[in-house]
Amino acid sequence: AQKITQTQPGMFVQEKEAVTLDCTYDTSDPSYGLFWYKQPSSGEMIFLIYQGSYDQQNATEGRYSLNFQKARKSANLVISASQLGDSAMYFCAMTRLTGGFKTIFGAGTRLFVKA
Amino acid sequence: DAGVTQSPTHLIKTRGQQVTLRCSPKSGHDTVSWYQQALGQGPQFIFQYYEEEERQRGNFPDRFSGHQFPNYSSELNVNALLLGDSALYLCASSLSQGEATNEKLFFGSGTQLSVL
Numbered sequence: 537a538q539k540i541t542q543t544q545p546g547m548f549v550q551e552k553e554a555v556t557l558d559c560t561y562d563t564s565d566p567s568y569g570l571f572w573y574k575q576p577s578s579g580e581m582i583f584l585i586y587q588g589s590y591d592q593q594n595a596t597e598g599r600y601s602l603n604f605q606k607a608r609k610s611a612n613l614v615i616s617a618s619q620l621g622d623s624a625m626y627f628c629a630m631t632r633l634t635g636g637f638k639t640i641f642g643a644g645t646r647l648f649v650k651a
Numbered sequence: 652d653a654g655v656t657q658s659p660t661h662l663i664k665t666r667g668q669q670v671t672l673r674c675s676p677k678s679g680h681d682t683v684s685w686y687q688q689a690l691g692q693g694p695q696f697i698f699q700y701y702e703e704e705e706r707q708r709g710n711f712p713d714r715f716s717g718h719q720f721p722n723y724s725s726e727l728n729v730n731a732l733l734l735g736d737s738a739l740y741l742c743a744s745s746l747s748q749g750e751a752t753n754e755k756l757f758f759g760s761g762t763q764l765s766v767l
Contacts, residue, residue: 540693571755579739581694581758627693637707638684639743639756641693 538563540628540642548648549618556603557613557645559628567633570611572602575625575644584626587611588633615647623649653678657742657759664732665767672727672764676744677757682706683725684756685717686741694741700725701747729764737766 539562549555603612631639686694696709700719743756
């Protein structure tokens with residue numbers, strides 16, 4: 537069975553500083569994808585970044601990067617130069633790349649950006 | 652380009668009633684997934700519809716059922732509502748790529764269901 541663990545219920549970061557949100561996962565599938573989504577107070581989940589299990593390089597999307605450590609089964613999200621608008625819930629998610637169609641989510645981390 | 656739209660945005664029901672939630676996927680998408688998000692928790696997968704059929708189902712009772720129409724829109728039905736069904740129900744759309752599932756999900760803003 538697949539499982540996503542996010543151990544930080546809440547995080548604080550000063551505006552313009554970098555922050556790392558932790559995510560560990562468990563799966564027996566050799567081929568999987570990892571995602572991070574942002575959920576503002578409006579409720580809509582917004583895709584941030586994707587990493588495939590066979591990708592050699594860590595994914596980056598603007599101010600977002602994914603620190604993928606396959607042996608440790610971790611997929612931490614790094615947000616550089618935090619902005620006030622980054623205050624939101626952040627969810628780590630995983631899907632099987634073959635033989636399955638559902639995406640599973642962790643419990644989330646609430647990020648507070650301080651001015 | 653319209654994104655994923657869900658209706659209604661809020662709904663109040665009483666125990667034992669039935670409810671229908673609706674979702675229109677993003678233009679060009681053919682797959683719809685439904686998620687239940689309880690307060691303070693991550694979304695839980697209910698089921699996914701593709702080509703008008705339920706393709707995969709999560710660990711939810713048969714009281715939860717769905718439908719997908721030829722225009723790819725979808726409905727989620729919940730019968731015999733329980734207090735524990737109170738949650739935010741999210742619809743997500745994607746473009747199916749056969750066996751590969753690395754496509755990102757596009758979400759609607761959800762329907763907040765309260766069961767009294």
